[in-house]
Structure formats: C-alpha cells, structure tokens
Amino acid sequence: MKRCACLAGLLMVNAASAQDFSLHAYADGRLVSAPDETSWTQGGLGKTRYGDGGVQTKFGGAAVVGTAQITPALLAFGDVQFQNTDRATVDVLEAYLRYRPVSLSRWRWTLQAGEFFPPISLENNAVGWTSPWTLTPSAINSWVGEELRVFGAEGRLEWRGDIHTFELRTALFQRNDPAGNILSARGWSLSDLTYGLGSRLREPDIESEPTARYDPFQKIGDRTGWYGDLRWHATGIGSINLMRYDNRAYPDAHTASGVFAWRTHFWSLGATTDTGPITWIAQAMQGSTAVEPFDDTRFTTGFRSAFLLAGWNLGQWRPALRVEHFSTRDTGYEAGVVEGEHGNAITAALNWRPHDWLRFTAELLRIDSTRTQRADAGLSPKADFTQMQLSVRLLY
Amino acid sequence: MQRLAVMACVLFGCASPAWAAKVDVHLTDGHGHGVDDAVITLTPDGTVDRAANAPPPATHVVDQKDEVFIPYVQVMRPGDKVVFRNSDSTRHHVYSFSKVKAFEFVLSPGESSPAMTVVNTGIAAVGCNIHDHMITYLFVSDAPAIAMSTHGGMATLDHLAAGRYTMHIWHPQLHPGKSETTRAVIIASDVDVQHVAIDLSLIPDPRMFMDREHLDY
DSSP, rough: OOOHHHHHHHHHHHHHHOEEEEEEEEEEEEEEEEOSOBGGGGSSSBBSSOSSEEEEEEEEEEEEEEEEEEESSSEEEHHHHHHEESSOOEEEEEEEEEEEOSSSSSSSEEEEEEEEEOOOOSSOOOOOGBBOOOOOOOOOHHHHHHOOOOOEEEEEEEEEEEEEEEEEEEEEESSSSSHHHHHHHTTBBBBBOOOOBOOOEEEEEEESSOOEOOOSOOOOOOEEEEEEEEEEETTTEEEEEEEEEEOOOOOTTTTTTOBBOOOEEEEEEEEEEEEEEEEEEEEEEEEEEEEEEETEEEEEEHHHHHEEEEOOOBTTTTEEEEEEEEEEEESSSSTTOOOEEEEEEEEEEEEEEETTTTEEEEEEEEEEEEEHHHHHHTSEEEEEEEEEEEEEEEOO | OOOTTTTOHHHHHHOOOOOEEEEEEEEEEEEBBBBOOOEEEEESSOOTGGGGGGGOOOEEEEETTTTESSOOOOEEEEEEEEEEESSSSEEEEEEESSSSSSEEEEEOTTTTOOEEEOOSOOOEEEEEEESTTTTEEEEEOOSEEEOOOOOOTTTEEEOOSEEEEEEEETTTBBBSSSSSSEEEOOOOTTTOEEEEEEOBBBBBOOOOOOOSSSSOO
C-alpha cells in the first residue's frame, strides 16, 4: 500500500513537471453612448450591442483562457467567459485538445478535437476571442461569434516552403444545426457579444412572443456538417484563405420545444497584408440558410457581407478604420414579395496600450440599414445607428 | 553576447597580421533607422582556399527568453557548435527541417541542449513546435570575412588585404524572392579604410511578439 502511494506520488510529480500551464484573462468596463432604439440583445431591432439611448456604464465582459502543454505535441485549451448584457451567463467559448507532432520535413499535420471556432475570423486573435483592433467586430465575425462553433474534429496539413506556406484544414462537426436562424430572424448585427456553450441567443420580440432564446450549439437531427479551408501565406506578402462551410442540417428537423435546424452553407474569403505600419484585413462571405417548418414550405435567407479594415501599428497606439457592407434576402415567405435588408457600417477605433496590462479603446460605430422587417413593427425600414464606446480593459 | 560583439573573422589576418585594412558598413532601412541582424560577407575576387584558413571551431549559445530566440541571427562557421538554452518557465521544442541541419530538442525550463555541430554552409531557419511564432536563423558561412550588424546597423570587417572584393548582405526580412544585395569593394592598400553605407528595403518583422492580449495557439 505504501509502495503504491509512493508510486502514485511519483507519477503525479512527473505529470506536473511535464506539463506547462498558462493563464490569460481580461475584464472590460465601458462608458457607452447608445443609439435610441432598443438593441437586438434586449429583443429590439437595434443592430448594435447597446441601445435605448443615453450614456450608460456597462460591463463589457470578462474571460479566462487556460492552456496546458501536456506533452510537447499535445495542447489542451479552454476559454471561459462571463457576460451580462442579455442575461448573466458563464459559458465556454472553446475547449479542445490539439495534437501537433514536430516534423523534420516541409510537411506538418495537426489534429484538433473539441469545441472551437471555425477558422473564419481574421480579426479575433486576442484573448477571449476579442479583436486587438476594435471593440466591435465586423458583421461577419459578429455572426461567427454568435452562432458558429465546431463540436468535432479538424485535420490540418501544412506545406512549409521558404517563402510560401499552404495549409489545408477540414473538419467534421455536429451541434451547429440552428446556425443561420439569427440571420433570418434578426439580420446582421455588429456586436462583440460572443456566445458559447451554456448561453442562449435572443430572437427579436417581433419574431417570437413571448421572449424566445435558444441554444445555437445543439444537435437537431443526426447530420454531420463539414468545412474545408485552403490557406496560402507568404512571408512579407500576406495571406489568402478560402473556406466552404456546410452544416448539412435537415431543415425540417426540430426539437420538442420548436427550435428548428437550419441548413446553412456559405463561402468565406479572407486576405491580410501589411504595407509599412498598416495591417490590412479583408473578408467576404456569401451563403444561404433554409428552414422547412411545414411540408412543402421552405423559407430561405441568402446572406452576404464584406469588410475592409486598416489598422496602424504605432507602438502603444493602434488606430483602426473599418468599412463594410451587409445584406440578406428572404424568399419563400410571401409570393412576389422581396424581404430582407441591406446596409453599410463604418467603425473607427483608437486603441492605447500604456502598459502591458492595460488597454483603452475609444470606438465610434455608425450603421445605416434598411430592413423590411422593421415595417412589420410599424417602424421605418431605414434606420441609422450611432454607438460610441470608451473602454478600459485589464489584461492578465 | 555574440550579438553584441562585432564578429569579424578574417582569415587573411591570421596569415598576415600586417594587413590592417578594414571596411566599415552602415546599414539603414531607407527611413534613417539602422538595420541590425544583417550578415555582411566579403569574398575576394578569384579563388580562395577557405578550408586552409579556417579558424578553430567555436560554440555559440542561442537563448530562448519570453518566447523569443536570442539572437535573431547567429553567424557560424562550418564546424562550429550551437547550444540552445531555455531561459523561459515553459517548455520549448526547438527544431529545424532545413537542408543545412535537421534536428529537434525538447527543452525543459532552464535546460540546455547538447552542443550540436553544424558542418554544412547555408541558412537554417529554426523554430519552436510549441510556440509557432518563434524563429531564429543560423547563418553558416565559410566566407573569408564576415560580420553581423549591431548597435544601429554598424558592422566592421577588418584585417583585410588589398584587393577587389564582393560584398554580400543578407537579412531575414529582405523581400522574399528578391536577389541578395551585393556591392563591389576595392581596397587600395593594406591600411585602407573603406566606408560603405547601404539602404536595405525590408519587409515587416515576421516574428510575433506575444503579450497579455495576443495569443498564438
């Protein structure tokens, strides 16, 4: 018995010494000048995270990111956040294992399994899936943060040249069957309210009385989705990636509580490059999502969006400017009637990092949108939204 | 320490200490800023018996601190040895798949690799398989005279004999695919002092420096 205890102790010591742990975190507080209209996060048709006018102090969010390098090839990663914009929730943004053995050739492969973001966003590479450039991500990456997540496994193959690197990723996943619902029910948003396992996404009240929330990361039916992503990167030139996503959901499948699966597929194209101190990021997305609530009745929403971001790397100061366009087009709801939305947004942000642990951000977001759904609520289809934020972010 | 020292290894100097000519090089980036970590080699026109003038092998140390390799570029001679030291509190998995030398070392915090001899000439990119943003270069050359720019783009190649030379300049951030910068240098006498100023056009530093906000997993 004593011998067993000694052996177990020795194993624990060895395991502990063989592991590398790291912890990163942030907490964000804000002063917000909000648009007058009620935000979609509160059931309204406002396209920004905050609404109802006035100047408000807000808790922007907090997250803890932990990693464990279990072996030189095996990494465990977890990202847990706390949000209280809609309801106070603690949810898991990502939790996965990554196996990447070293390769002494130009080829290298990686296997990743668990819950993680599909490789779409070129903005959100900071702690807690935030953006180092702006507080509010683009419409494309706002939606990625709201409804897209992989629960499955991804294989990655890289070929690493002296200048050019090519990377092919493909994944199989489940539990992303409701993805696309919010684009049909609400349209695009520009919001840094990211959702994870354990949170619920709110639909506009006009679409569902009483208040309806749903888990965007659930399995409805037994279909397995996939994505493929081809990426090229050249040192000193930039990168381009093209992705195809298809959740392959049965559009007539639904839960007992009435949450439908949405068949969603899209193309995503992204590119980055640097010119002097300026980093350029461009992304475009086009796809559609469909649901069949009744036999022979199929509602389809086509969606597209694109943005261009310029960010200046000026040491402690990082200004950024982003322009974007977004639209949706609904068909099948009423013969001969075209519904949907189109709009543009411009985001200007100034980031200041006086210390490694401190970030200040001032951001101005202006959205012009025309959405037919607003007429159903007795509102003018055309609306403008201006949101200003001053953020203090503590980093660990 | 090697980074701070101007590494001028002059084979002709060994053979004839009387040669005292030198070339002072100042490298800038086109905006007036000095360019460090560039490797400058001088090769005399005509044939040179490089092996006959080889200096004794040296051992170099490449450190890893705050998930950054130090130095960014390590100049080596064929036959020199290199030791990879881990001064971080996390493990590193140092490796290279270059033709110059393929190798891997898993290094625990505080650990150093065995001294590894590099025989072939060329440039070996070295990374960490755990932290993909880390990179350093081993520049292995048997050129008769070699130096690395430090202290704001300054380098000196000394103990040179009179003659015609070709100067080659390499930097990790030269535009990919663009031909190496070269310059003809004529040394009139064994006590001549030449001053060479060159603007280099560089791409942004590809190394990602991690901080509390930026993660790279």
